[in-house]
Amino acid sequence: MVGTGTLVLASRNAGKRRELEPAFAALGLRLLDLEQLQIESPEETASTFLENSLCKARHTAQHCNHWVLAEDSGLCVPALDGAPGVRSARFAGDSASDRENNELLLQRMQDLSAKQRDAYFLCVMVLLRGPEDPDPLFARGIWQGEIAAKMQGEGGFGYDPIFLPRGAAGRSAAQLSLQEKQACSHRGQALRKLFAEMQ
Numbered sequence: 001m002v003g004t005g006t007l008v009l010a011s012r013n014a015g016k017r018r019e020l021e022p023a024f025a026a027l028g029l030r031l032l033d034l035e036q037l038q039i040e041s042p043e044e045t046a047s048t049f050l051e052n053s054l055c056k057a058r059h060t061a062q063h064c065n066h067w068v069l070a071e072d073s074g075l076c077v078p079a080l081d082g083a084p085g086v087r088s089a090r091f092a093g094d095s096a097s098d099r100e101n102n103e104l105l106l107q108r109m110q111d112l113s114a115k116q117r118d119a120y121f122l123c124v125m126v127l128l129r130g131p132e133d134p135d136p137l138f139a140r141g142i143w144q145g146e147i148a149a150k151m152q153g154e155g156g157f158g159y160d161p162i163f164l165p166r167g168a169a170g171r172s173a174a175q176l177s178l179q180e181k182q183a184c185s186h187r188g189q190a191l192r193k194l195f196a197e198m199q
């Protein structure tokens with residue numbers, strides 16, 4: 001793979017790209033995303049992160065000639081039966097902004113007790129080494145924390161301003177540096193496991 005020099009990231013999310021890019025750059029790999037390749041995003045209609053992730057990877061691999069990395073991720077609140085879950089990006093509607101999703105989740109959490117504010121991020125990553133790869137590599141990561149009472153911090157993306165990671169002393173994920181977030185996040189863990197699988 002290193003020889004090809006390019007890996008396609010089957011995503012339109014610039015936040016994911018920012019977090020994933022340094023690890024691939026260190027391997028001498030350049031990431032190209034769906035925006036750059038002008039490939040449409042597939043519909044994310046499955047009920048599991050795994051299926052959505054594989055669907056993004058497979059759709060993209062059919063439109064390009066490179067290895068493809070995809071991931072599907074989301075925020076799960078057990079007290080809300082796992083919502084926003086696989087629908088995290090579309091929680092407040094099909095073209096909802098991060099702010100709208102954050103506001104809706106804060107509103108849904110309003111009457112919950114401290115214990116019920118527990119939440120976790122999940123990331124399921126897939127690497128396809130060609131459109132017909134019969135043996136895709138998978139890896140998942142989980143990041144435990146709780147939902148804050150209000151948004152705090154300017155960094156990161158998505159639900160970062162309202163996610164208080166366990167062990168971060170009350171800082172939100174949006175108040176962590178890129179390196180701090182990658183060291184403990186669902187995405188960082190999944191990526192490290194994927195690299196281990198590739199050995």
Ligand SMILES: O=c1nc[nH]c2c1ncn2[C@H]1C[C@H](O)[C@@H](COP(=O)(O)OP(=O)(O)OP(=O)(O)O)O1
Nearest residue numbers: 011012013071072073074075088089157158159160
């Ligand atoms: O580290 C994170 N910090 C904050 N929020 C996060 C994170 N990781 C996932 N999330 C949220 C964002 C979005 O609401 C959903 C992912 O949805 P998901 O479909 O996987 O990504 P997306 O539609 O933004 O981009 P794409 O499908 O093109 O990769 O979970």
Ligand SMILES: [Mg+2]
Nearest residue numbers: 041044072089
């Ligand atoms: Mg998506």
